[in-house]
Amino acid sequence: MNLIISKSKNSKSLYIQKSFRKNGKSTSKVVKKLGTMEELLPKHNNSEDEVIAWGKRLPRR
Template sequence: MNLIISESKNSISLYIQKSFRKNGKSTSKVVKKLGTMEELLPQHNNSEEEVIAWEKKIAKKMMEEE
């Protein structure tokens, strides 16, 4: 599982992405959209570091369950 931070002109979105092989070719798929940084900051004391740490914990949990 990979943590993806996608920045656009208007927002920063956070995703969990899974990489795998399909027909011998490497590809990836977004497994879960966690939300935008704007939505998540109030839930994590307005700290980007806490949001990233939370995202890493979610990705690790999903990888262990798989």
């Protein structure tokens, strides 16, 4: 499972994404939305690096 940062014009969103093979083809699925960078920054000392590190430390299934 991977941490994905989706960037749009106005915001960044963080997701946990699972990659797998289905019928011989590679595909992926969003397992959990962690939130937007704007929502998560106050919880992590207003540091994008700390938010990303936190997302990578989350337990994976």
